[in-house]
Amino acid sequence: MNLVRAEWERLATRRFMRLMLVLLVLAFAVTAVTTLVGSHRPSPDEIVAAQQSAAQQRQALEDTFQQCLAAVRGTLPPEEAQDYPPNCSVFDPGQRDRLPVAADHLQGVFTFADQARPLLYFLVAFLVLFGFLVGASYIGADLSTGGVVNLLIWRPRRLAVLGAKLGTLLGALTLLSVLASAAYLGVFWLIGQGAGLPGATGGDFWPGLGLIWLRGLVLVLLAAAAGFALATLGRRTAAALGAVTAYAVVWELGLRVVVEVVGLPRGEDWMLSTYLDAWLTGQARLSDATACRGVSGYCDGNYQIGWGLGLAVLLTLVGVLTMAAFGAFRRRDLS
Amino acid sequence: MSAVIEIEGLRKTFHGPYRSRHVAVDGFDLLVGRGEIHGFLGPNGSGKTTTLRALLGLVRADSGRMRLFGEDVPRAQARVAARVGAIVETPQFFGNFTGHRTLRLLALAGGVPTRRVDEVLAQVGLLDRGEDDVRGYSLGMRQRLAVASALLKEPELLILDEPANGLDPAGIREMRDLMRSLADAGVTVLLSSHILGEIQLICDHVTIVSAGRRVAAGPVAEVLAGHDQHEWLVRVPEPDRAAELLRAAGLAVDERPEHLVVGGVSDAGEVSRLLGEQGLWVRELVPLRPDLESVFLKLTDGGVRDEEAGA
Numbered sequence: 001m002n003l004v005r006a007e008w009e010r011l012a013t014r015r016f017m018r019l020m021l022v023l024l025v026l027a028f029a030v031t032a033v034t035t036l037v038g039s040h041r042p043s044p045d046e047i048v049a050a051q052q053s054a055a056q057q058r059q060a061l062e063d064t065f066q067q068c069l070a071a072v073r074g075t076l077p078p079e080e081a082q083d084y085p086p087n088c089s090v091f092d093p094g095q096r097d098r099l100p101v102a103a104d105h106l107q108g109v110f111t112f113a114d115q116a117r118p119l120l121y122f123l124v125a126f127l128v129l130f131g132f133l134v135g136a137s138y139i140g141a142d143l144s145t146g147g148v149v150n151l152l153i154w155r156p157r158r159l160a161v162l163g164a165k166l167g168t169l170l171g172a173l174t175l176l177s178v179l180a181s182a183a184y185l186g187v188f189w190l191i192g193q194g195a196g197l198p199g200a201t202g203g204d205f206w207p208g209l210g211l212i213w214l215r216g217l218v219l220v221l222l223a224a225a226a227g228f229a230l231a232t233l234g235r236r237t238a239a240a241l242g243a244v245t246a247y248a249v250v251w252e253l254g255l256r257v258v259v260e261v262v263g264l265p266r267g268e269d270w271m272l273s274t275y276l277d278a279w280l281t282g283q284a285r286l287s288d289a290t291a292c293r294g295v296s297g298y299c300d301g302n303y304q305i306g307w308g309l310g311l312a313v314l315l316t317l318v319g320v321l322t323m324a325a326f327g328a329f330r331r332r333d334l335s
Numbered sequence: 336m337s338a339v340i341e342i343e344g345l346r347k348t349f350h351g352p353y354r355s356r357h358v359a360v361d362g363f364d365l366l367v368g369r370g371e372i373h374g375f376l377g378p379n380g381s382g383k384t385t386t387l388r389a390l391l392g393l394v395r396a397d398s399g400r401m402r403l404f405g406e407d408v409p410r411a412q413a414r415v416a417a418r419v420g421a422i423v424e425t426p427q428f429f430g431n432f433t434g435h436r437t438l439r440l441l442a443l444a445g446g447v448p449t450r451r452v453d454e455v456l457a458q459v460g461l462l463d464r465g466e467d468d469v470r471g472y473s474l475g476m477r478q479r480l481a482v483a484s485a486l487l488k489e490p491e492l493l494i495l496d497e498p499a500n501g502l503d504p505a506g507i508r509e510m511r512d513l514m515r516s517l518a519d520a521g522v523t524v525l526l527s528s529h530i531l532g533e534i535q536l537i538c539d540h541v542t543i544v545s546a547g548r549r550v551a552a553g554p555v556a557e558v559l560a561g562h563d564q565h566e567w568l569v570r571v572p573e574p575d576r577a578a579e580l581l582r583a584a585g586l587a588v589d590e591r592p593e594h595l596v597v598g599g600v601s602d603a604g605e606v607s608r609l610l611g612e613q614g615l616w617v618r619e620l621v622p623l624r625p626d627l628e629s630v631f632l633k634l635t636d637g638g639v640r641d642e643e644a645g646a
Contacts, residue, residue, distance in 0.1 A: 002443050002444060003443075003444050005443055006440045006443035006444035009440060009443070010440050013431075013432065015429075145427035145428075146424075146427045147427070147429070149393055149423065149426070150441065150484065151441070151444055152392070153391055154444055154445040154488075155416065155445060156392045156412040156416045333388070333394040333395060334388070335388070335393075
């Protein structure tokens with residue numbers, strides 16, 4: 001317990017941690033202020049006009065879908081029917097992520113319900129970066145400056161010391177994520193109430209937002225553990241940054257180009273970003289151009305990867321890295 | 336006197352790239368008794384720091400046996416750690432932490448009452464700079480802070496690797512006094528240092544290591560006595576004639592610009608008598624006792640780095 005307390009204090013007073021917190025607050029403040037400045041409370045006339053536009057757009061979508069169905073049934077003239085595919089699900093308004101709403105037609109009005117998700121994704125992205133960098137630098141700096149050696153002379157239990165560091169890091173990030181998310185969404189909710197529109201926050205809005213937040217939190221913790229493990233394996237912060245940069249350049253960019261040139265089926269399956277997307281958004285929607293080779297009829301080559309597989313891949317990767325880091329740290333000579 | 340540190344046949348090889356190997360410690364033995372201030376000497380690369388790291392559980396030995404307070408380490412490392420304070424080379428501290436916070440965090444991690452922080456800061460003369468950031472400390476002050484960190488848990492054994500690094504003469508003297516007061520209080524001190532005069536002044540026992548092996552060990556006086564060549568510095572009016580006479584009497588004579596160095600005779604009166612009988616009256620006759628530096632240089636091939644010597 002004392003070790004965790006000491007690590008907590010050490011983490012809280014790290015200069016890099018404080019710098020990242022300042023950046024977080026700055027990014028937060030800039031986003032909030034620009035939103036506030038660029039938004040106004042709409043007049044009743046603006047709202048009515050926007051509602052009408054949205055209604056017209058929804059009707060147009062419904063009309064297109066009905067036309068498609070008529071084309072499939074053969075009740076449409078051939079010259080019009082040729083514009084529609086045999087499968088009308090792409091036009092089905094019921095299968096869209098969301099239908100047009102009045103807020104889509106209000107210029108310069110911040111609508112909380114519409115913007116909450118992208119704002120949350122932005123926060124999650126920042127926290128993931130934050131978690132990775134802080135995780136890597138926290139142990140990397142300790143290893144390269146001899147701080148860990150100092151500690152091990154006091155507490156010669158390597159796994160307990162490393163475990164306390166990782167546990168403290170993940171605990172601190174969880175707390176920070178909870179506080180930052182609450183403050184962040186709270187401020188934008190207030191902006192929506194006072195200088196924009198709250199939007200449709202009923203139904204499954206809050207549970208849906210909560211689910212995204214939960215997924216984001218898991219991702220933040222996984223990123224922190226990955227940064228921590230890579231820096232432990234490489235004995236310094238730069239090792240973690242180098243590993244991620246090398247992966248991004250060689251694998252995500254290089255291999256992607258090779259896969260496209262060679263025409264490998266389902267090349268996206270080999271990319272970590274696919275599983276990140278699947279976990280965070282609930283489902284990665286992908287397209288495989290090679291799936292339609294030799295198909296004469298309609299073929300879009302689309303396929304999905306669910307959040308379950310995404311989480312399994314991410315957990316396995318981070319789990320293997322973390323176990324390797326603890327194994328290496330237990331055995332290695334420390335200087 | 337019971338042994339606090341026992342090392343027998345310690346061996347450690349480091350493996351580098353392309354299957355390269357470097358034997359850092361090669362069957363090294365060390366025995367440190369309770370209450371000793373024990374000097375640990377050796378050229379750079381001779382295996383001193385590797386030995387200390389192995390003793391503290393930071394490096395895994397290939398073979399050999401190490402015991403602290405009679406308990407095998409590293410197996411019992413966690414049990415004996417509370418009784419051992421150590422600094423290995425110059426520890427790095429976070430520059431933006433104050434000296435006080437640095438020690439407070441270590442005290443917290445080690446379960447030591449934080450009131451000890453001020454006590455050890457005072458002990459090493461840093462109390463008035465305790466609230467300053469470590470980045471503003473001189474090398475000597477960082478060294479004192481390191482020693483303070485080793486003293487926090489009131490250790491029975493203090494292992495200090497080059498504690499005088501960066502200290503000015505006054506600082507070295509303070510460090511010497513501190514070591515002495517700790518030893519008087521019953522603390523066993525193992526001191527690795529390059530400042531041989533300092534070791535001779537402060538240590539009662541010494542172990543000299545070269546190329547990973549022990550080449551001398553024992554009480555300082557005994558080690559020095561073992562290398563006494565029974566040499567004398569002699570000043571006479573006619574040095575050439577005196578040298579001839581002494582050589583004729585079977586003594587070894589080395590003619591220097593200002594004096595003669597006469598060896599192979601334990602009694603100074605013999606030199607005086609031989610020269611006096613021929614009318615050469617001795618102006619100065621001084622015994623040349625070996626000091627630790629000369630013994631060290633002799634045992635370690637002139638103190639050259641073992642890495643270079645082996646290259």
